Amino acid sequence: MKKMKYLTALSILLTMVGCKDAPKDKTVEVEQQGNTEDISSRFSIEVLDDEALQIIDPKSEIEVLASGFEWTEGPLWIAEGNYLLFSDIPNNKVYKLDAKNDTLTYLHPSGFSGENFTGKEPGSNGLLLNQKGELVLMQHGNRGVAKMNATLDAPRADYTVLVGNYEGKRFNSPNDGAFDKAGNLYFTDPPYGLPEGMDDPGKELDFQGVYCLLATGELRLVDTLTRPNGIGLSPDNLTLYVAVSDPEHAVWYAYGLDGAGKTKSKKLFFDTTHLIGKEGQQGLPDGLKVNEKGYVFATGPGGVWIFSPEGRALARIHTGQKTANCAFTPDQKRLYMTADDYVLSVALK
Numbered sequence: 001m002k003k004m005k006y007l008t009a010l011s012i013l014l015t016m017v018g019c020k021d022a023p024k025d026k027t028v029e030v031e032q033q034g035n036t037e038d039i040s041s042r043f044s045i046e047v048l049d050d051e052a053l054q055i056i057d058p059k060s061e062i063e064v065l066a067s068g069f070e071w072t073e074g075p076l077w078i079a080e081g082n083y084l085l086f087s088d089i090p091n092n093k094v095y096k097l098d099a100k101n102d103t104l105t106y107l108h109p110s111g112f113s114g115e116n117f118t119g120k121e122p123g124s125n126g127l128l129l130n131q132k133g134e135l136v137l138m139q140h141g142n143r144g145v146a147k148m149n150a151t152l153d154a155p156r157a158d159y160t161v162l163v164g165n166y167e168g169k170r171f172n173s174p175n176d177g178a179f180d181k182a183g184n185l186y187f188t189d190p191p192y193g194l195p196e197g198m199d200d201p202g203k204e205l206d207f208q209g210v211y212c213l214l215a216t217g218e219l220r221l222v223d224t225l226t227r228p229n230g231i232g233l234s235p236d237n238l239t240l241y242v243a244v245s246d247p248e249h250a251v252w253y254a255y256g257l258d259g260a261g262k263t264k265s266k267k268l269f270f271d272t273t274h275l276i277g278k279e280g281q282q283g284l285p286d287g288l289k290v291n292e293k294g295y296v297f298a299t300g301p302g303g304v305w306i307f308s309p310e311g312r313a314l315a316r317i318h319t320g321q322k323t324a325n326c327a328f329t330p331d332q333k334r335l336y337m338t339a340d341d342y343v344l345s346v347a348l349k
Contacts, residue, residue, distance in 0.1 A: 039064070042320020045346075052306060052315035055295060056348050062319065065336075065343045066103050069095070072338035073287070074138070074176070075327035076127040078152060084327070085127055086338055087111070089140060089193075092123040094155075097343060107148070107157050111193070112141020119195030126176035126287070126325070131183045136162070138174040140193025145174050145185070145213065163213050166221065169204040176230050176287055176325070180237045183215035184261055188228035188242065210242055212261035220261040225253070230287035230325065234294055234309065241269060241296055243285035247276045250284050252298060254311065269311040275301040280318070287325025291332050299323040304337060317346060 043062040047053065070090035077084055084097040085106060094107035112122035122141035130136050135148040137159070144164030150156035162185075165171060173193025178186050189209045194200035210222040210231070222240070230243035240255040240263070250273045256265035275281040281301035288298035294309035303319035304326055321339035328335060328348075337344040 039320055039342075042318065044318045046316040046318060047314075048316065049308075049312060049314040051308065051312075054349060055306060056315055056317075056346070058315075060347045062317065062344055062346045065101050065345055066095075066097055067342045069341045069343075071121075071324070072341065072343055073125050073324045074127040075325055075336045075338050075343070076129070077327050077329050077336065078129075079330045080133075081153065084336055084343070085135075086336075086343060087124045087127060087137075089121045089123040089125060092117075092141065094124055094127065094137075106155050109141075109157055110137060111139040113157075113159070114141070117141050117195070119193065121173070121193045125174070125193070126187075128177055128179060130179060130185075136177065136185070138177055138187060140173040140175075143171050143173055143193070145177065145187060163211075163219055166205065166209065166211065166219060170202075172203060172205060172208060175228070178231050178233050178240075180233055180259075182237075182259070185213040186222065186231055186233065186240055186261075187211055187213070188231050190227050190229055190245070214261050218261075222255070222261070222263055223253075223266065229285060230298065232288045232290045232296065234290055235292055239309075241288055241290065241298075243288055243298060243300070245284040245286055247273075247284060249273055250276050250301070252285055252288070252296075252307075252311075269296075270298075270305075270307060270313065272301050272305075280320075282320070283322035286323065287338075289326050289328060291328060297326050297328075297335060299325055299337070303339070304335070319344060 045058045047058050069088045072086050074087040082099050092109045094110045096104045096106040110124035124137040126138040128136050137146050139146050145162045146159035149158040171189045172191040175188045175190050191198045207224040209224050210228050212220045212222050225244050227246040229245040232241045242253050244251050251271045252269040254267050254269040255263040286299040290296050296307040298305045303323050304317040306315040319339045323339040326337045333348050335346050
């Protein structure tokens with residue numbers, strides 16, 4: 001993970017994160033000072049297909065909303081409160097970014113409830129809401145999928161484990177998830193949260209899985225992949241997209257679904273393996289979201305890729321950072337991106 005970095009205000013940006021008084025369980029812990037590096041020079045929007053012009057304006061500015069974290073992940077827009085939640089995995093926290101771009105600690109601990117975690121990724125990763133509007137977290141350190149036992153407006157680090165093992169063996173470190181319309185939860189389980197990763201002596205499963213936790217409580221194994229990561233569903237819930245963050249096989253897959261946690265087909269959606277390690281191509285296939293028209297916004301080499309539902313690359317949002325995940329506002333006119341130690345945003349059409 002990256003070490004804490006600090007940033008001065010950028011002239012092309014709106015407002016950097018501010019510090020304000022808050023209750024003790026929501027203490028501001030992010031500062032902005034010191035580094036004169038202007039990261040805005042790395043930002044650009046590349047149109048690969050004219051269809052992208054229906055989705056994004058290539059002249060849109062990418063804005064830095066907050067910085068100074070360790071590794072940001074799991075962005076989730078909360079419509080009722082008009083704020084963004086995101087994970088900082090190494091710091092074992094969920095932060096809240098409000099409409100004024102003030103950043104508060106929202107949950108701590110977020111992914112590991114014990115003591116003396118020896119790895120680099122103890123915290124929560126993916127964040128999502130279930131059908132009841134409850135916060136569900138992919139917890140690295142606790143190696144499970146959990147629900148927060150509190151309302152969104154009164155958060156509390158108290159969790160109920162929804163699922164923590166497959167056939168009696170503990171998960172590796174659940175990473176990202178997506179609910180379908182029936183309340184079934186699809187999620188991925190790579191080894192990144194284990195202290196020693198793939199070689200961790202505490203690893204109980206000999207594979208990395210994609211799962212479906214049915215609303216009935218039944219758990220199904222959808223597929224096994226080398227490094228399953230980001231996951232998302234098409235608007236009709238008949239296609240499941242999964243990112244593979246393997247530098248030797250940096251791809252996305254598309255699965256045809258039967259609506260009950262089982263797959264009918266599997267095909268290669270897009271392959272970026274040839275870009276890994278090249279200049280300006282930081283990162284691997286990671287988090288993804290699908291908008292209401294079926295366009296896939298997927299973080300990968302260089303930033304965020306925009307794909308057609310058929311797997312045609314339409315545009316790239318170059319962030320200049322290893323970019324972890326993204327999230328929409330409810331009207332889907334703004335995209336939030338977690339990139340290294342930053343939180344960024346860009347306007348969409």
